[in-house]
Amino acid sequence: MTEELKVAVDRRGTSGAILYTKGYINNVGGEEIASRAYELMEGDVRSLLLNLRETKIVNSIGISILIEIIEKMIDKGGRIGFCCLTPVIHKTFQIMGLANYASIFTDEDQAVKEMGLAS
């Protein structure tokens, strides 16, 4: 039994991007997101938004990988945001402290505006 995560990328300008996730963010899903995020960082993306609208389940291992992504982005002087979280995922992010180091937005429009990601 596997729950594959799908990730889509939307580049915004030279230094921004939005990652759209669909499915379960577990260890495998987290690594998939990390792979895409690190590629973007190598390409000088410094403002990265993760839209989790189509992700309804996360686990602590997946979130720990998201935290590693945040750490790497902070090291590079960039910023990561999340939007469209379910109430339970938002609560889980707060429990694990992720919300202290990344921006959490209610919807994509607000995130795009705040993070300067307009296309």
Added chain:
Amino acid sequence: MTATAERQMELTLPMVPDIEIAAARAAGNLARELGMRSESIDEMAHAMIEACINAREHSGSNDRRIYVRITGTSLGEGNSRIDIWITDHGKGFDVTEARSRRQKLGAVHKRGWGLQIIEAHMDEVSITTSADGTTIHMVKYGKNDD
């Protein structure tokens, strides 16, 4: 309130990747039958996922099985209660040490958050653990959907 209409389910699951999703879906289906609100079901599902992952990743059990028991009880007046027991036959663990873990960015321990997540999402949590295995008993109370 009077407790009525108890429903019960027992599952024996292999410790394979993503099996926690099967356990969470089973509990979710039972809770939906009782009319529990979706946000309460989501919280319960995330707690169950962490409990199953802890059993799979850390129990060290020889039989590589997770034993799940779920009961659902209608409490009347639009209230319900779900009890979940997750059992493994592993080597047990130090509950005090597990509860004391806290993560910070840059810290060594990025993992080990399962118990904190379980306790935050459920209304009652009790753990029985020894060298013969661990059972975590979790309770979720819910108001029904209108």
